[in-house]
Amino acid sequence: MIRLILRDLALAVRAGGGFGLGLAFFLIVTVLVPFGVGPETARLAPIAPGVLWIAALLACLLSLDRIFAIDREDGALDLLATAPVPLEGVTLAKAAAHWLTTGLPLSLAAAPLGVLLGMPWPGHLWLTVSLLVGTPALSLIGAFGAALTVGLKRGGLLMSLLVLPLYIPTLVFGADVARRGADGLDPGTPLALLGAVTLGCVAGLPFAAAAALRTSLR
Amino acid sequence: MPSIWTFANPTRFMAVTQRLVPAFGGLAALCLIGGLIWGFFFTPDDYRQGATVKIIYLHVPAAFLAINAWFMMLVASLIWLIRRHHVSALAARAAAPIGVTMTLIALVTGAVWGQPMWGTWWAWDPRLTSFLILFLFYLGYISLWGAIDDPDTAADLTSVLCLVGSVFAVLSRYAVNFWNQGLHQGASLSLDAEENVADVFYYPLLVCLAGFLALFVALVLLRTRTEIRARRLHVLRLRERMADA
Numbered sequence: 001m002i003r004l005i006l007r008d009l010a011l012a013v014r015a016g017g018g019f020g021l022g023l024a025f026f027l028i029v030t031v032l033v034p035f036g037v038g039p040e041t042a043r044l045a046p047i048a049p050g051v052l053w054i055a056a057l058l059a060c061l062l063s064l065d066r067i068f069a070i071d072r073e074d075g076a077l078d079l080l081a082t083a084p085v086p087l088e089g090v091t092l093a094k095a096a097a098h099w100l101t102t103g104l105p106l107s108l109a110a111a112p113l114g115v116l117l118g119m120p121w122p123g124h125l126w127l128t129v130s131l132l133v134g135t136p137a138l139s140l141i142g143a144f145g146a147a148l149t150v151g152l153k154r155g156g157l158l159m160s161l162l163v164l165p166l167y168i169p170t171l172v173f174g175a176d177v178a179r180r181g182a183d184g185l186d187p188g189t190p191l192a193l194l195g196a197v198t199l200g201c202v203a204g205l206p207f208a209a210a211a212a213l214r215t216s217l218r
Numbered sequence: 219m220p221s222i223w224t225f226a227n228p229t230r231f232m233a234v235t236q237r238l239v240p241a242f243g244g245l246a247a248l249c250l251i252g253g254l255i256w257g258f259f260f261t262p263d264d265y266r267q268g269a270t271v272k273i274i275y276l277h278v279p280a281a282f283l284a285i286n287a288w289f290m291m292l293v294a295s296l297i298w299l300i301r302r303h304h305v306s307a308l309a310a311r312a313a314a315p316i317g318v319t320m321t322l323i324a325l326v327t328g329a330v331w332g333q334p335m336w337g338t339w340w341a342w343d344p345r346l347t348s349f350l351i352l353f354l355f356y357l358g359y360i361s362l363w364g365a366i367d368d369p370d371t372a373a374d375l376t377s378v379l380c381l382v383g384s385v386f387a388v389l390s391r392y393a394v395n396f397w398n399q400g401l402h403q404g405a406s407l408s409l410d411a412e413e414n415v416a417d418v419f420y421y422p423l424l425v426c427l428a429g430f431l432a433l434f435v436a437l438v439l440l441r442t443r444t445e446i447r448a449r450r451l452h453v454l455r456l457r458e459r460m461a462d463a
Contacts, residue, residue, distance in 0.1 A: 144382065148362065148375050148378070148379060149362075149365075151366070151371070152365055152366065155365070158358075158361055158362065158365050161354075161357060161358045161361055162358040162361075162362060162379065164354075165351060165354040165355055165358060165383075165386070165390075166382070166383070166386045168351060168386070168390045168393065168394075169386065169389045169390050169392075169393040172390075172393040172394065172396065172397045173393060173396075176396075176397065190396070193393075193396070197389065204385070205382070208378055208381065208382050211374075211378050212374075212375055212378050215371055215374040215375055215378075216371065216375070218371065
């Protein structure tokens with residue numbers, strides 16, 4: 001499994017088209033927001049946590065088709081299915097690699113972008129924390145969505161229709177952590193719930209995704 | 219007493235449902251015509267809501283079925299995944315468009331009622347929002363069925379989606395509760411609640427509920443029969459092509 005993570009990481013970094021692009025997309029969406037709603041800090045600061053969370057969610061969504069689609073095209077997925085590692089483990093490793101290449105950089109980049117949108121000080125910290133805790137769930141849910149649509153010719157749009165509703169709990173709790181942090185309230189409760197959603201995804205979704213993969217590969 | 223699984227045989231299912239569809243259809247027509255006329259013309263206006271209270275006879279049964287249609291799809295998906303009965307998978311597929319229609323009816327009648335009563339067509343109230351989310355789940359489920367050609371693969375993938383979606387739908391319900399305060403009134407029909415709808419409205423509502431339920435059963439059976447026939451037609455066509463070749 002470690003090998004698989006390392007392989008996916010190497011592919012993401014060397015093959016191009018993945019690693020930096022998600023971050024650039026995140027940056028662009030954030031920059032577009034002030035053009036849309038106006039440059040006043042009084043208007044930007046209250047919506048900053050939500051905007052950054054939604055931008056992170058979309059950046060995550062864009063890179064999902066990389067998880068299985070490329071391996072499916074060149075036949076590597078069939079080899080992985082017959083490998084000694086069970087497909088559940090493969091899914092988990094793939095989701096981990098996806099998180100390392102998108103979720104982790106996004107979480108770290110969110111704080112400076114929060115400054116751009118005029119978030120008050122302790123908010124950056126809580127935004128980063130909430131993204132660190134929440135984005136693994138996004139990667140896992142995304143892996144499940146990618147597994148469902150891997151056999152389809154044009155699965156991209158369908159995948160976003162399937163995956164985005166599943167993102168709702170993570171978004172609600174994650175944005176609430178950041179908002180409460182920015183307002184100087186105690187973000188403990190939503191943070192605990194966010195962690196619970198992520199852990200639940202880690203525990204359950206690899207099985208669902210592996211079941212979907214087995215069906216698609218049949 | 220024959221086991222319920224005997225009806226998993228498509229031929230037997232077709233034979234039985236042939237008589238059940240008109241029966242449930244008739245029951246639905248009877249209950250709906252009776253219940254709606256009773257509700258619309260023979261109950262008093264509410265002292266605060268006036269005549270708008272009568273939308274309850276459409277809104278509550280539709281909302282009830284919107285949730286229970288999904289629940290029925292969940293059970294049917296589980297049966298398909300565990301026992302591989304094709305009728306079950308087709309019934310789940312047949313129920314989805316009915317469920318999405320019921321969700322839409324509940325949302326629209328709610329908006330029509332909310333305009334004069336709450337002064338707004340829409341509020342981001344937990345119940346309203348969860349119904350919108352349920353609507354999105356239905357859309358995703360239906361489009362996944364439509365996107366896959368092989369029927370067995372489609373049945374498997376949609377069943378897995380239905381299971382995962384159910385968990386996330388419940389999760390979203392609680393997340394949304396946490397996220398915003400409610401404007402919507404509490405449950406109006408619970409058996410154990412202290413505050414319920416008054417009896418004058420309660421009995422016609424029960425009749426309407428029964429009517430909607432019968433309508434749902436009739437429509438699901440009818441659509442499942444259609445799906446089975448479509449599947450048979452598909453096989454016949456394939457056979458014909460094989461014979462030609």
